[in-house]
Amino acid sequence: MIPRRLFAAALMLGWTAGPLGTAAAERRPSVLVILADDQRADTIGALGNRLVRTPAIDGLVARGTSFDRCYCMGSRQGAVCVPSRAMLLSGRSLFHVDEQLAGGDTWPEAFARAGSRTFLVGKWHNGAAAAARLFAAGDAVFLGGMSDQWRVPVSSFVAPGRPARPVATDRHSSELFGGAAAEFVDTLGDEPFFAWLAFTAPHDPRQAPVDYRRRFAGTEPPPPDNFLPQHPFDNGELRVRDEKLLGWPRSAAQVSGELADYYACIEALDAQVGRVLAALAAKGRLADTIIVFTSDHGLALGSHGLLGKQNLYEHSMRVPAVVAGPGVPAGRRVDALCYLFDLMATVGELAGVSPPAGTEGRSLVPVVRGDARAGREELLLAYRDVQRALVTPRWKLIDYPRLGRRQLFDLDADPEECRDLWEDGEHAELRTTMMDGLRKAERAAGDPLAVGP
Numbered sequence: 001m002i003p004r005r006l007f008a009a010a011l012m013l014g015w016t017a018g019p020l021g022t023a024a025a026e027r028r029p030s031v032l033v034i035l036a037d038d039q040r041a042d043t044i045g046a047l048g049n050r051l052v053r054t055p056a057i058d059g060l061v062a063r064g065t066s067f068d069r070c071y072c073m074g075s076r077q078g079a080v081c082v083p084s085r086a087m088l089l090s091g092r093s094l095f096h097v098d099e100q101l102a103g104g105d106t107w108p109e110a111f112a113r114a115g116s117r118t119f120l121v122g123k124w125h126n127g128a129a130a131a132a133r134l135f136a137a138g139d140a141v142f143l144g145g146m147s148d149q150w151r152v153p154v155s156s157f158v159a160p161g162r163p164a165r166p167v168a169t170d171r172h173s174s175e176l177f178g179g180a181a182a183e184f185v186d187t188l189g190d191e192p193f194f195a196w197l198a199f200t201a202p203h204d205p206r207q208a209p210v211d212y213r214r215r216f217a218g219t220e221p222p223p224p225d226n227f228l229p230q231h232p233f234d235n236g237e238l239r240v241r242d243e244k245l246l247g248w249p250r251s252a253a254q255v256s257g258e259l260a261d262y263y264a265c266i267e268a269l270d271a272q273v274g275r276v277l278a279a280l281a282a283k284g285r286l287a288d289t290i291i292v293f294t295s296d297h298g299l300a301l302g303s304h305g306l307l308g309k310q311n312l313y314e315h316s317m318r319v320p321a322v323v324a325g326p327g328v329p330a331g332r333r334v335d336a337l338c339y340l341f342d343l344m345a346t347v348g349e350l351a352g353v354s355p356p357a358g359t360e361g362r363s364l365v366p367v368v369r370g371d372a373r374a375g376r377e378e379l380l381l382a383y384r385d386v387q388r389a390l391v392t393p394r395w396k397l398i399d400y401p402r403l404g405r406r407q408l409f410d411l412d413a414d415p416e417e418c419r420d421l422w423e424d425g426e427h428a429e430l431r432t433t434m435m436d437g438l439r440k441a442e443r444a445a446g447d448p449l450a451v452g453p
């Protein structure tokens with residue numbers, strides 16, 4: 001018999017052994033997807049960032065498996081958020097995804113068919129009609145914008161037959177969405193659920209609650225190691241909205257200020273993650289819930305002289321990707337190559353839910369179970385028709401087809417992508433192999449650049 005207080009503490013820590021674990025094993029695991037907006041992979045304390053404090057996400061890292069090389073596949077438009085979310089929800093790859101999710105099958109619908117109660121709160125960005133369809137069987141849906149984190153233009157609508165609930169609009173978006181998710185958890189009984197919690201942080205405007213921002217006053221983080229005042233050449237998208245947030249050239253002090261705002265937003269978001277996890281623990285549902293923490297893509301924020309996500313460097317395409325819960329080893333980091341949308345195939349398999357029709361996501365359960373070779377052999381990354389990249393475990397080629405310009409990076413030796421080896425005579429054979437691989441990957445993905453519109 002475990003003393004009551006100790007048992008409660010064990011629940012808070014997510015230990016699943018004991019009476020609850022036995023009961024939980026008989027239920028279909030539930031899923032909570034926590035999606036940050038524009039959060040770089042290198043912004044988690046437990047994964048090596050010493051400047052940002054993320055105790056709640058660190059707890060997930062300790063309880064789960066972290067995918068260190070998980071990438072957004074890219075975008076055919078400046079708003080990378082849009083296709084990234086559509087790929088995640090449908091499991092379809094970039095050149096096959098319907099960005100408005102107007103038709104086709106999706107993960108929330110697959111979970112609903114399997115008997116899970118579904119719930120959505122936060123940033124959507126794929127058309128309100130799709131939200132209503134994907135979560136038709138679910139609970140209240142609150143959609144928030146991001147033009148001002150303190151004045152979230154909440155358009156709340158509710159599945160047919162359910163009463164509308166008023167939503168306050170004077171709270172910070174992260175608090176509003178975290179609170180709504182915690183309220184949803186409070187209504188849970190024993191039923192399996194699929195919950196989608198999508199913050200609009202740390203996307204700009206990077207308006208952190210003042211207490212969080214104050215912590216960085218006078219101790220602004222230094223600019224990243226690959227900081228540059230401006231990008232060394234025109235990458236085909238230097239004047240997009242994200243890049244206009246600062247003038248050119250950017251100073252180290254400007255970037256430090258942006259980073260302080262960004263980290264403060266992440267710390268405030270982390271507090272809301274902790275709030276939702278505490279609500280799950282209080283309900284006794286932490287043990288049977290698979291929790292995913294990730295982001296729709298990364299951000300440049302001073303790296304390579306860029307600010308936005310409209311480029312194919314590691315900082316902009318890699319995402320934090322942590323999966324914790326039943327069936328997932330604790331405290332592991334894996335470097336298998338994977339796409340962000342592979343995470344959904346993974347939690348689907350862990351939860352025993354058949355994937356939606358047409359999914360191209362590859363389950364990473366073999367990786368989770370210890371087969372490090374079970375990731376993808378290579379990844380194709382794309383941005384509009386101006387950038388393409390091929391990523392292998394060691395090498396990365398970025399192609400700027402409009403410019404006839406290419407970059408080659410050795411990610412083992414140079415993870416910050418500071419030393420372009422394209423002109424290096426030693427790598428003639430590798431250049432050919434990588435270019436052939438890129439063209440082949442483009443054709444396989446149905447890229448209009450390779451196969452025509």
Ligand SMILES: [Ca+2]
Binds near residue numbers: 081203
């Ligand atoms: Ca985003």
